[in-house]
Amino acid sequence: MANPMLEWMRERRITEVECILPDMAGVARGKIIPKEKFVADPEMRLPEVALLQTVTGDFPDERMLDLTDPDMVLEPDPNTLRVVPWATDPTAQIIYDCFRSDGAPVDVAPRNVLKKVLGLYAEQGWEPVLAPEMEFYLVAPNPDPDVPLSPPLGRTGRAEFGRRSYAIDAVNEFDPLFEDIYDYCYAQELEVDTLIHEVGTAQMEINFLHGNPLDLADQVFLFKRTVREAAFRHNMYATFMAKPMENEPGSAMHMHQNVLDRATGRNIFTLDDGNPAPPFFHYLGGLQTFLPEGMPFFAPYVNSLRRLSRYTAAPINVQWGYDNRTVGFRIPHSSPESRRIENRVAGVDVNPYLAMAATLACGYLGMVRKIACTDPMQNNAYELPYQFPYSTDDALEVLSGSEALASVLGRRFVDMYVALKEKEFAEYFRVISPWERKYLLLHV
Template sequence: MSRKKKTDKPEKSEPADRDVASARGISGVERAKEWFGARTIEEIECLVPDQGGVARGKIMPVSKFLKSPVMNLPLSIFYQCITGEYPAYEGLVDAVEADTDMFMQPDWGTLTSVPWAMDPTAQVIHDAVTRDGRPVEQAPRQVLRRVRDFYRKKGWLPVVAPEIEFYLVEPNTDADYPLKPPVGRSGRPEIGRQGYSISAVNEFDALFEDIYKYSEQQGLEIDTLIHEDGAAQMEINLRHGDPLELADQVFLFKRTIREASLQHKIYATFMAKPIAGEPGSALHIHQSIVDAETGNNIFSDPDTGAPTPLFFSFLAGQQKYLPAIMCMLAPYVNSYRRLTRDSMAPINVQWGYDNRTAGLRVPPSGPEARRVENRVPSSDANPYLAIAAVLAAGYLGMTEELEATSPIETDAKNRDYELPRGLLEAVAELEDSEPVKQILGSSFVTAFSAIKKQEYETFMRVISPWEREHLLLNV
């Protein structure tokens, strides 16, 4: 891996040995069969992202998959908590109470190799449909498609570019012990913060070589790699594109980073706040909207280049609806440990020009690249749901013709909290917002809310070290 790839935008390439089906226009069983044969693929991982962004599905021989690429799975996987538990089904969906099956259809455009597998293996992301062929509304990919369709009906095409932060840590097999930075090639762990340090990234050169190699083989286009402010905290930016394609890339990219790290005896974690005293990890989402006919950025006037009323309404929608979509941007109890005044994460819905203390930042750019960076989502968020949620908020702002506040030029964290401080408060905001429920789908909101409430109940069963430290002998 060259130093250019680490610090600048890598040149787009299409290597001859790249194992990406989508790059070759694979569609349908017959062409997939040719692709499998050319690579002597023996096994395939059939993936579906659940509400937590966890890869569920089946692994099977390619010969069996080709005979029947549409498989069945229980609908209940979209009601499974991150702990493996399930909320009470009563009153949710009859099909879930009966543990009814749904059918998984492969999205052939996502067919690619699994470069870290010991034997030649492929993977493909599936969509969930009911017995009569309707999309399963609780499926995260369908939620994002639903939001994207609202835009398309208006003649708009949303464009996003995610930035993913994560920590590298020592292997930790005992949950009672805090996480520690891993030892790099120097033989020493990183102690002080090394934001934007090239040498700190070089400590893990061999790991990042593998991440770049595996990403290229899967068609995951990395824009830049930097060292973030935390000890052994990294950030990788992806190129901009269609929301569903970029969500797929984040989903696959998280798997890639974890797998490559394990091969180097390191854990990669996307927890929002994995280490006390260190900054949290975010999933920043850059958003712009183009006209489907002209390809012009609707945030900029084509004649003057000035920001348009739609741009400010998009901002206003994110300001108004951020509390209602918060539980999809910060989906776990741990997520809210990141959103504090003494951290680098936003705590309110203020916006500003090139102001990183605000939840909504407008980066410096020309009129054609004018965009909004939503800095609220944490890296533990399901990318499909986080992208769907912020785009939904922007859409509502434009269709409701909302007006944004004035941009803030000072430290936004000196202002009051305007975002939910905890998971249950965020879930209540979602359940109370009829416009958000309408655009995301009421059945999805019902399922997601039930999952979050159950996860909170599970969390409340655990007694924390803080409680033992301060309450054991003092109260």
């Protein structure tokens, strides 16, 4: 019997394979193996703790971990097989799924969490559709983390200054970089669409075409690697921090979403006469009710909370409105058939699998529980009260107590994620910042 993956590799003269899986932070873990070994036995083993690392490389408290430190059985998803276009030798990459020795999916694997949510939609006869928008900054190389970030040099030899929102010439400054990004994306079948210059200095946005959430999460996961690699080759960094510079706007991953009827392909947010359908309002009601409980998935780091503050071009509450960019949930202009909701809360620093799983979980709960939403906001929502948890501790406490989200995402996963973030935040609070040395060292 022909092996499609082997034939694909032969055609491209692949010599080695990057076998990867996303951990809780969305970092690529795994192994690089020779093509012959992959072809002979593509199954792989790694311990479960490979998924359960903080962004600093530490682990949750031992009481949360299986003390036997068991292996996972890792199996490649053939649909994710792609080239690594920046590699020196012909190299492939493929994303793996995680299973236990008895064949059960590993419940803390981010890809499996998203699959679990998509399975709940399928049971209802629904098919969610999603389209992410990725904002990021280009910055000069920054090997010393104590030095603030600055814009990189463009093709004119000058660093960008001031605000160049939507300026074509400002994007053209980095044409050689973006030519590589688009070439790399094309080679990997990443379906990127529009490129624009955002509000911040050297802040860019690339949008994806709408599609299946699992496929889009895979694409975003690979896109972040791609942009960083391309930037390195042009003597600059690309950063997906939510708030990399104190006087510049933050970066978001806006998620446009709607839901189709699996049998008919019809958008269930719209009635036959073109008006909004009850599931549209119930989905909004679910987002308004449960998104604050899931904030650690949309703002996963201390830095993430710096973006979600008043007058920073980021939402601070769960209001919704028609073509209103000051709210958490915007309804863009569209045809009735394309009616959708844009979740503007998530930072671009999120794990795409978990952020997509969480936003779909909120909408799912709203629809199955038929939760009513508020009236649409027609004014500036930045003037209204803050509706998210104020601190990392508050956010984790709220998530830990959310039986609704745990019922959709999985209780063990939620508990493990909370434990991991508790460890990560504790590490952060041990660090003494330059601000403290500047203002407190000799003044208090």
